[in-house]
Each structure stands twice: as structure tokens, then as C-alpha cells.
Amino acid sequence: xxxxxxxxYMSQIKQILEGWGNVIKDQFNAVDPTTKKLxxxxxxxxxxxxxxxxxxxxxxxxxxxIKTGDRTSGCGCNISAKTxxxxxxxxxxxx
Numbered sequence: 001x002x003x004x005x006x007x008x009y010m011s012q013i014k015q016i017l018e019g020w021g022n023v024i025k026d027q028f029n030a031v032d033p034t035t036k037k038l039x040x041x042x043x044x045x046x047x048x049x050x051x052x053x054x055x056x057x058x059x060x061x062x063x064x065x066i067k068t069g070d071r072t073s074g075c076g077c078n079i080s081a082k083t084x085x086x087x088x089x090x091x092x093x094x095x
Contacts, residue, residue: 011087014087015082015085015087015088016077016081016085018084018085018086018087018088019077019078019081019082019083019084019085019088020078020081022035022039022081022084022085023080023081023084026084031084035084035086038083038086039083039084041095042082042083042090042095043079043080043083045090045094045095046079046083046090046094049063049092049094050063051063051073051074051091051092052074052079053074055078055079055080056074056076056077056078056079057074057075057076057077057079057082057090057091058073058074058076059073059074059075059076060073060074061073061074063092064092065091065092065093066092066093066094067093068093072091072092073091074091075091
């Protein structure tokens with residue numbers, strides 16, 4: 001079990017670093033157009049989301065996964081960075 005948890009944490013760290021790296025690249029207009037377009041599409045899904053609180057996917061607000069119906073909370077991530085991480089996914093299953 002510890003090895004599985006370690007793998008999950010490493011994946012999450014990779015996603016966070018990828019997202020924030022792309023946020024920095026975006027400041028210099030250096031994000032590739034495909035990633036930028038994907039981020040904009042994801043942001044359109046995030047904008048009206050009930051678990052969004054400012055620019056955060058709030059871990060204190062609950063909603064239901066659109067595919068499984070499971071009750072879930074936000075992940076706590078910065079939405080601008082998360083949408084720029086190609087390997088990330090929405091905790092509500094929207095993308």
C-alpha cells in the first residue's frame with residue numbers, strides 16, 4: 001500500500017509542477033497553443049462549478065462526480081495552474 005501511495009503522491013507532484021511551470025511560461029507567452037486552448041476549455045467548465053471558490057478548487061465544498069455520482073470535494077488546487085497541467089483531471093469528472 002505504501003508503494004501505491006508513493007506513486008500517487010509523485011503523480012500529484014508532477015501535475016502541480018507541470019501546471020505551475022506552464023503558468024510561468026504563460027507569463028512569457030511560451031505555452032504551446034494546444035495546451036493554452038485546452039486550458040481555456042477547462043476554465044469554461046470550472047467557471048460555473050459549485051466547488052470553485054475564487055481561483056481554488058475548494059476542498060471544503062462538496063459536489064457529485066458527473067460520471068460516477070460519488071460525493072466528492074475539490075482538490076485544493078489553484079485552478080489556473082491545474083487547467084494548464086495536461087496530466088491533471090477535474091475531481092468532479094468534468095475534464
